[in-house]
Amino acid sequence: MSIEYLGIKNINGPLLVVQGVKGASFEELVEIAVEGEGTRLGRVMDISDDTAVIQVFEGTSDISLKNSRVRFLGHPLEIPLSEEILGRVFDGLGRPIDGLGKVYPDVKRDINGDPINPVSRKYPRDYIETGISAIDGLTTLIRGQKLPLFSGSGLPHNELAAQIVRQAKLPRHEDTKFAIVFAAMGVKYDVAEYFRQSFIQGGVLQRVVMFMNLANDPPVERIVTPRCALTAAEYLAFELGMHILVILTDMTAYCEALREISSSKGEIPSRKGFPGYMYSDLASIYERAGMIEGREGSITQIPILTVPNDDITHPIPDLTGYITEGQIVLDRDLNQRGVYPPIIILPSLSRLMKDSIGEGFTREDHAPCATQLFSAYARVHDVRALASVIGEDELSKTDKLYMEFGKAFEKEFISQGANEDRTIEYTLNLGWKLLGILPREELDRVDNAILDKYYKERGHTSAE
Amino acid sequence: MEESVILRVSGPVVKVRGASSFKMHETVMVGSKKLIGEVIGLDNDIATVQVYEVTTGLTAGEPVAPTGKPLSVWLGPGIIGNIFDGIERPLKAVEKKTGAFIPRGVSTEFDEEGRKWKVEIFVKPGDKVCQGMVVAQTRETPLIMHKIMVPPGIEGIVSEVMPEGEYTVYDTIIRISAGPNRTFEMKMLQEWPVRKARPSLERLAVNEPLITGQRIIDTFFPIGKGGTAAIPGSFGTGKTMTQHQLAKWSDADIIVYIGCGERGNEMTEVLEDFPKLMDPKSGRPLMERTVLIANTSNMPVAAREASIYTGITLAEYYRDMGYNIAIMADSTSRWAEALREISGRLEEMPAEEGFPAYLSSRLSEFYERAGRFKTLGNSIGSITVIGAVSPQGGDFSEPVTQNTKRFIRCFWALDRQLAYARHYPAIHWLLSYSEYMEALSGWYEDKVNPLFMKHRSELLKILQEESKLLEIVKLVGSDILPDEQKLTLETGRTIRLGFLQQAAFHPVDTYVSLEKQFYMMDIILFLHKEAYELIRKGIPASHVKETGYFEDIIKAKYTVSNEELHIFQEMKARFREGLEKLK
């Protein structure tokens, strides 16, 4: 059914109210023909008797009650999909913008997707070697995981994400079945361009699908962008059997758009003005990562979000952390001290790591080595606090060793070059070398068998 | 008859016109796809319906059909070992019908395959039967004997009994004449409305612990069978891990695990692991005593709200058979948020932080359904409820945590700093409490060791002192403390690392018997007291430390299995000898 209507009754922010409508359905796609301009897209957000509330993705500026006609398309927003989408660039609503013409679809899919049946999921267990010690060693990325970067403005999250993309190695050399889906939401042109360049440098541009909603594009469109991207990812992963890495940036801009729409609808807000359903909304994006039993492919998500005011309890990082399978947190202080990547390990976590490291996956000592590094580094923080009160010279002998360990750990283990690609063996051996700064009895998280095999106390030479 | 049609659609909430015959809480079929919904408000001839499925595609004017029944679940053999969504649709059957993704409007039967159960019937024609009476049974899993009970509200004389044999849940097995001209066809399958607690004879006092094998819980903050507990903690602090540990090792007969608005992979993990893990008591796979309710965060929000009730109703059904059930609800905050979301769509006046004013009464109704009961069939059964709470921003003063605190009696507070330092389980010993201590201490003294409670309070006292000393150490360092205090720090550290920390992934440490918990406390206190005496005699604390005995105790959790407790005696002897030499 596609019927045209004239009767726009009311315009409020991104919302249009149309009256006298028959048979409009909830979430249906709508085309708005604006006189002298072409068409815009929208979707039905609320239907009531013969009235429909429509959210216009491109915004309502220049629409008047008289100059526009509304057409209901009879289906929710769908995007055309085929293998051809690889290497292509689309706008935030999934329309090609690279001048290469339309995609000839094998299938068309509703961008909202359907939830994966928990019974049909396969628990992710294959680790992805990124060549970055802080990640591989301490917050291991697993294929099929959703692991966000919690960053802040001015921190090198884009560089880190690009490095992960360049260096990520799949187990069992399945590189040929690898592709990237990149969704930009409200980021600046140069950020998107930075990623494009880094895909070119990595020689993977032909294996990338890009969906672009830039900072100057309409915010409402942002709500759709990650869903287009994930619909494409699901098609590539679960129908063509590919391993897809999805980068979603910036989820903060996405959430702000959600807030904007919610407030223009006059909804009752929960914390900081964000709508009460933001958890469910974000879950409908993040839960689209994963693997399915009996199918080849996988979707790994790396959402990036800039944490407002570096406050991890802000609703955006908070709700994200409650849904994703861990988080990698970047820290301003480390960044100022010249540590790249400035990953602060204590609040960082990879939840899927526990089942996917150790003997048969990485190395038998991986878990104990990582736990001991976490615990020792937590102690470094206490010792530093103490040193700032009583002075470093007054510290006990052991505490001084912790100070030294802390410095070395940040300088050698966390820090590495933007092009430095380390093996997991190198990372773990480095971990043991640094733990060697501490006396054996301090290593209380490791059982003796592993200590006997891997721990070597450093000769106490560098105490100066 | 008036025609009931959709008037308005807003997310999961639908308004229906022509609904004057609808009843509050009645189940209705919405639209041509027959989506399942529940009436949650009536105003003249307009009904407000919450829909348990995604409402995309619904159109004003589509028909809505009443069913005459409140939202109910099916009860019968086939529940254990199964996985359902929030309104009890069997997810494996859904998968068979629609594949890996769940579309709208899937309808399934309770038992699509019509599995046959070998039924043993205990009554004969002429017997008088009444509600709750066990009249037959079938082996549901090797661990669970399914007692078939006369449904609440039915009583009468048995008029006919089917021959012994195999029946599906839909077959009549007994006919009961329940009054003049009224024959009740009793099947194995029964129905019960989820929002109504199943009746019982009497509520009993909680008098026995739920043994979990987790030291900080069993020893410090125990929960009784029939008790209630909350596990609050910000993201990544270990709520789910703790609940998985309890689901694996606690000595309940049956576990109902409700994944309410959480991750799909966590349910998959249980589905993959539990069939392989063995129950320590029986040596049988844990799946044979577990039922899962999965309404993950991306599944419809109204069904998430219902999932909690579905779970507790299943639990009550097995309680009525005389079993001890433990429910894990992960996370009750997501349920509260579902209430908030729906309340927001109804444009109700919000109370704190957008939550509806009835949040607190809903929480209380839910936790009230926990307890130890004398059942209608005159046996004793219990439901222990353990709810995870996910406070916004990790702040325990938010409404869900605060309201929950009023209705639970065990508070296992997860601490972000402990989790950051990978001290697991990150349950903070100074912020947590159990109000069952008094009711259970006699049990521990009788069944484990007369000194159990005494040891426990001594350990707790050392930890409290340690925490005060650590505040001082933060300001001045530990070098200048007197030796007695240095010892307190060392013993405190030993308790934290050797006793409170427990490695969920270590084969020996993952489950610890109460006896071993006692001996671990015992050896810690032994060393502490011996060392204290030495220090009093002027021997430096550092000498005691250098013996390495504290480290030995810390590692004992890995090296001494539940079956080798005599090693603790040998350790004592060795310590005594070694310390003697320091004199």
Ligand SMILES: Nc1ncnc2c1ncn2[C@@H]1O[C@H](COP(=O)(O)OP(=O)(O)OP(=O)(O)O)[C@@H](O)[C@H]1O
């Ligand atoms: N007892 C434990 N032993 C070992 N590791 C643990 C333990 N508890 C938590 N962890 C670690 O912490 C991670 C997060 O734990 P968990 O998933 O239980 O957190 P949560 O509180 O449920 O978080 P969320 O609210 O986001 O669901 C686990 O993946 C595991 O790595």
Ligand SMILES: [Mg+2]
């Ligand atoms: Mg959890």
